[in-house]
């Protein structure tokens with residue numbers, strides 16, 4: 001009996017030994033230190049599936065290494081948490097590269113044709129220069145069309161027109177005052193249309209069809225399952241159906257002259273796609289990528305911004321006071337006569353740095369982007385203070401934002417406190433925050449091209465809502481309780497585990513005013 005037991009134990013040891021030899025790759029002493037999981041081989045994979053990007057933060061908080069290695073079946077993941085090493089990765093962003101993820105995204109989520117996926121895979125290392133492949137030229141077009149300037153201003157005008165139309169229907173409609181809505185869902189309804197109107201044009205935007213909107217969010221919900229590419233119709237039926245509906249609607253958009261009413265962004269992308277011989281069918285598929293980038297972070301970011309602003313009475317009063325000083329230079333109109341006020345939001349945001357500082361702080365605490373990279377060549381990362389680490393070809397590398405965003409060495413002892421003034425220009429004089437430490441929009445050559453648009457959209461909705469509305473939770477006797485966050489793999493801004501039911505009503509003291517929100521350079525907000 002004893003010998004049988006010994007034999008069984010010996011067998012288990014041999015199986016584990018062989019599995020570990022076969023499934024784990026050897027670690028060079030120069031590579032980042034290995035963090036073992038409690039369950040051998042698959043422990044980290046289980047952790048990631050269960051906790052999403054939060055798992056990186058949990059391991060980082062426990063091990064405290066500036067960079068570490070997680071062993072996964074037949075591969076390695078390096079996780080970087082030190083701003084100095086993140087900066088080193090950003091400097092080597094051609095070899096510590098985002099490009100392979102774009103290819104995988106094109107294949108798995110956008111279901112692009114073999115031809116278009118091949119085009120996306122060309123010149124991964126960008127050895128032919130920055131403008132010699134479909135991928136890099138598309139990104140150049142994305143950056144150009146969303147840089148501060150006339151194209152961005154035009155998109156902002158449309159966003160405002162579209163979103164304020166929706167907000168009007170709540171505050172001026174028959175249910176005004178009693179409207180009770182789930183806040184994040186409510187924001188999602190109007191921001192999905194407003195955000196895509198700005199890009200695809202109000203006239204022919206496919207999202208004007210509610211079926212397309214529902215389809216898009218079904219794809220987002222089934223993102224991970226669709227990414228597996230295993231029987232999507234069976235394992236992710238809603239997402240798979242939604243994807244087909246989305247592609248159909250966008251094919252139709254191009255076939256019926258949608259491009260003529262589109263923003264410069266879509267026109268510039270179309271031109272690049274045509275230059276490289278991408279078919280209209282694949283262009284429609286790529287638009288799923290555009291809409292994902294455009295919406296999945298901005299929508300929850302607007303929701304969180306409203307939560308933070310309306311849940312803190314002192315901050316709410318300060319924000320309103322600052323905005324009203326710009327909008328009503330002679331004081332609030334004391335009138336019961338219907339009056340129209342024109343508000344130039346561009347001017348308000350420029351005159352009031354607290355708005356941008358506050359929104360940046362919301363994004364600091366509510367983001368956990370993964371900044372996923374693939375190592376295309378063996379590379380040494382140097383932290384500039386004497387430590388260096390080898391990262392090996394064909395490994396995954398992640399730079400999750402949450403551990404950096406809560407690092408006291410960067411943000412000081414208040415790293416864990418919500419401080420709306422943290423990003424004010426005068427505060428930067430005392431404590432300059434390195435660019436590699438605020439990772440909401442990623443970095444290196446994958447830095448988000450939509451960051452200017454996103455910040456402006458969030459600030460604009462904030463100004464409109466602060467001027468026009470009161471928002472109050474329906475439960476907890478009107479007291480705000482910040483919802484818990486749901487961690488994902490796919491998005492940078494987290495979504496709430498549970499939505500908050502709120503009542504939205506027009507501000508009593510300003511209810512005689514009608515509003516005209518505009519976005520213009522160099523004009524003054526006038527009362528008329």
Ligand code: HEM
Pocket residue numbers: 098102139142290293294295297298301367369370371372439440441442443444445446447448449450451453454492493
């Ligand atoms: C609050 C809103 C947003 C957040 C937090 C956000 C965040 C990010 C992050 C973290 C990345 C990856 C960067 C990296 O890995 O280093 C990224 C990439 C990207 N974002 Fe955004 N984003 C937002 C809004 C937008 C908008 C409005 C657009 C407009 C279309 C956009 C377009 C893109 C694109 C195209 C990429 C891929 C860049 C590349 O392939 O090089 N994003 N974004």
